[in-house]
Amino acid sequence: MSSSLDAYLRSALDADEGQRQIAEAIRHLCTASIKVRNTIIEGGSGNDLGGQRGDSNSDGDIQKELDVIADKAFLQAARDSSFAFFGSEEQDEAVTLSKDGLHAIAIDPLDGSSNISTNVSIGTIFSILPVTDAHRKNPKSVFEQKGANQLAAGFFTYGPQLQLVLTVGNGTHVFLFSPKFGGFVEQAASVMVADRSREFSANMSNYRHWDVHIRNYIDDCLAGAEGPRERDFGMRYVGSLVADAYRILQRGGVFLYPGDERKGYQKGRLRLMYEANPVAMLMEQAGGAATDGARRILDIEPESLHVRTPLVFGSKREVERIGRYMTDSDALAERSPLFGKRTLFRP
Numbered sequence: 001m002s003s004s005l006d007a008y009l010r011s012a013l014d015a016d017e018g019q020r021q022i023a024e025a026i027r028h029l030c031t032a033s034i035k036v037r038n039t040i041i042e043g044g045s046g047n048d049l050g051g052q053r054g055d056s057n058s059d060g061d062i063q064k065e066l067d068v069i070a071d072k073a074f075l076q077a078a079r080d081s082s083f084a085f086f087g088s089e090e091q092d093e094a095v096t097l098s099k100d101g102l103h104a105i106a107i108d109p110l111d112g113s114s115n116i117s118t119n120v121s122i123g124t125i126f127s128i129l130p131v132t133d134a135h136r137k138n139p140k141s142v143f144e145q146k147g148a149n150q151l152a153a154g155f156f157t158y159g160p161q162l163q164l165v166l167t168v169g170n171g172t173h174v175f176l177f178s179p180k181f182g183g184f185v186e187q188a189a190s191v192m193v194a195d196r197s198r199e200f201s202a203n204m205s206n207y208r209h210w211d212v213h214i215r216n217y218i219d220d221c222l223a224g225a226e227g228p229r230e231r232d233f234g235m236r237y238v239g240s241l242v243a244d245a246y247r248i249l250q251r252g253g254v255f256l257y258p259g260d261e262r263k264g265y266q267k268g269r270l271r272l273m274y275e276a277n278p279v280a281m282l283m284e285q286a287g288g289a290a291t292d293g294a295r296r297i298l299d300i301e302p303e304s305l306h307v308r309t310p311l312v313f314g315s316k317r318e319v320e321r322i323g324r325y326m327t328d329s330d331a332l333a334e335r336s337p338l339f340g341k342r343t344l345f346r347p
């Protein structure tokens, strides 16, 4: 029998009261994830989980029924965990909870909303940050700290299996929900991202909106064995960040969601605090890398809870290679002058 998540938390997070609170918080998040999973399995008991509600979230996206159900479930978990602040994709402002809480949580309660009604893997992504007295005096500043400060990060995937991919700063670990056992058991200790990449993951329908650097990179992958990369590449894109990230943890590859020229997409689509930062920490802890094309994601100083960032992550060598494409000034001259004007990928 594999060891339980509970046993892992007891051994990994027992140095002080702060760590024990993080362990307790992860247990509460797991309880919420099981509720969300059960709701999905039951199909919402008559409610259309992928159906649109009238409201829109912080980003202007129309909320789906399951976005709201998940937000409520994880807010309750955050209350039960004595978090000081709860910053959610689904709420404009962070919610203040326990005044003595030592930690804050930034969360995407339901990732992959566009896939809800298609029975494709979706998930929940979270990031746990420290709270200082300075943050208590100026609560907004708690979600203006860089991702390098994260104490723990992870995501749940609601797919064929309910999985938790977790880091508390000592590797990236995968836990599987076992209904028979009634909890999460370890599936893989210390996952490592393969160093070589044969797959890329991007929404190719945006190709025409990308700048020349990104197009050059993709063109070189598409050229396959006959092109400069001298090998064939596959393409996989689920459109749920959790699923794309987990595949890359399992078999390497690279994910790209660059900024592009569409209105509102100059910094891409993904949110720094509750999508890019936790995924970046998981990747780095697994030997991979995550950047915005130029800068390490975890070093970015966010202006606020809901900021977006271009995102590249996965196999380290491939992420570094994309960084070189991004700074290749010769590429601009080679292509149409139209694309020489600006580099939209870079903030």
Ligand SMILES: O=P(O)(O)OC[C@H]1O[C@](O)(COP(=O)(O)O)[C@@H](O)[C@@H]1O
Residues within 6 Å of the ligand: 061, 089, 108, 110, 111, 112, 113, 114, 203, 239, 240, 241, 242, 269
């Ligand atoms: O549909 P697009 O533009 O390819 O965007 C897909 C991305 O958007 C997301 O669905 C955004 O997350 P939300 O569903 O939480 O808004 C990611 O999971 C995914 O990587």
Ligand SMILES: [Mg+2]
Residues within 6 Å of the ligand: 108, 110, 111, 112, 241, 275
């Ligand atoms: Mg998301």
Ligand SMILES: [Mg+2]
Residues within 6 Å of the ligand: 089, 108, 109, 110, 111, 112, 113
């Ligand atoms: Mg979401």
